[in-house]
Amino acid sequence: MSRRSPPGEFELIRRFTQALPVRGEGVRVGPGDDAAVLAPPAGEELVATADAVVAGVHFDRAFTPEDVGWKALAVNLSDLAAMGARPLWALVCLGVPPGARAAELVRLGRGLGACARRHGIAVAGGNVTRAAELSVTVTAVGAVPHGRALLRAGARPGDLVLVTGTLGDAALGRVPGAPAALARRQRRPTPRLAAGRALASVARAAIDVSDGLVQDLSHLCEASGVGARIGVADLPLSAAARRLSRGGAAARDAALSGGEDYELLLAIAPSLLPAAQAAAAKARTPLTVIGRFVRGRGVRVVGPTGAAVAVAARGHDHLRAPSAL
Ligand SMILES: [Mg+2]
Structure with missing residues (x-):
């Protein structure tokens, strides 16, 4: 990964990783090797999801670097929550634009680390690469007892x-x-x-x-x-x-x-x-x-009288504020 990465990559990875909880349940080998080695909990199934936050699409200057790190992990953990899963591990890929300051990335790591600690999960690995915009792509893995994942399918009329x-x-x-x-x-x-x-x-x-x-x-x-x-x-x-x-x-x-x-x-x-x-x-x-x-x-x-209410825009834009109060 070194040739595609920004200067000072190894130092940056070291400082970014310092802010993260890298040990946790089932982490046999964490960051630092070619890949993480993770032991799935006995009798459980793994639930995995991935989502990215990208500058200008999901966050802007109103966000501190800590906010960006927190949100990048939190949106993935929300998907695990919707499956009824217990979160275990995350892998983090950081896209770093030219001119990004190391201090900003360390702060981003602190926000992500705070979210990981709050929810008791380990950041078991990841990657840093050069990119046009700042982005954080997280893969989160959790576990559910065998056959017990909560799915979107299953609702019945009358529920x-x-x-x-x-x-x-x-x-x-x-x-x-x-x-x-x-x-x-x-x-x-x-x-x-x-x-x-x-x-x-x-x-x-x-x-x-x-x-x-x-x-x-x-x-x-x-x-x-x-x-x-x-x-x-x-x-x-x-x-x-x-x-x-x-x-x-x-x-x-x-x-x-x-x-x-x-x-x-x-x-x-x-x-x-x-x-x-x-x-x-x-x-x-x-x-x-x-x-x-x-x-x-x-x-x-x-509405309260039973009359249908028209719903405005479906499909939202992450950075759009509601137009009228
Ligand atoms: Mg979802």
């Missing part, structure tokens, strides 16, 4: 649609002058790992909300071969979101299609609602019923 936490905060966090609590949801998302594991044995299907509630619910519906109906009045909004949009449409639109909430969206049989609520409470995670799965296809959003 409840539930979501963890609050929706729309991350999108509203991009509004200039947004309160720090909302901006933080945008830059330092919290993967719902504890809730994912606690709900894995209760839920029939799950997905994490990365692209926006309606879009991600559509993916779950498609995989399950069902439709869904959700109520606008039931959407969980934070107090900060309500205040910022003064009770207006911005909070509702951000909750429906804003994206990057990294909450979990779940299908749960009505008879298992008390068990789901108990599991979420144990994981200290708010859980809200927002609708039902129905026969058919597609997601219908209804």
Whole structure:
């Protein structure tokens, strides 16, 4: 890798790696060899995912280097949470543009390391290469008991649609002058790992909300071969979101299609609602019923009177702030 890498590559890798937890469960050989050697937990299956964050696409100058490192790992851990997995290891590929300062990359490593430590995982390896833009590509691996991974397929008509936490905060966090609590949801998302594991044995299907509630619910519906109906009045909004949009449409639109909430969206049989609520409470995670799965296809959003509500832009742009408050 040396010829394609920036000058001072080995020193940079050394300093970047210093900020990372490199030891952990099942890590036989960590960074420093040609590849990591990892021992899968006995009786479990591995769950693996990869995602990148790229300058100008997923983050901008509003992000500190620590934010970028945190978010690069957190978005991957959110996918593991949606599978009901326990996170174990991450591999990190850093794309470094000409002129990047070593101090900035060390700070990025600190943010990524903080997220890894918070969630008890080891960064077992990776690579640094020259690139046109700063980018961080993370591969995250977790484990689930054999045959117990929570999938998008499995929701049945009559099941409840539930979501963890609050929706729309991350999108509203991009509004200039947004309160720090909302901006933080945008830059330092919290993967719902504890809730994912606690709900894995209760839920029939799950997905994490990365692209926006309606879009991600559509993916779950498609995989399950069902439709869904959700109520606008039931959407969980934070107090900060309500205040910022003064009770207006911005909070509702951000909750429906804003994206990057990294909450979990779940299908749960009505008879298992008390068990789901108990599991979420144990994981200290708010859980809200927002609708039902129905026969058919597609997601219908209804207002308090039952009238259909049009959903604005589907498919969100990571760096676009909601246009109107
Ligand atoms: Mg996902």
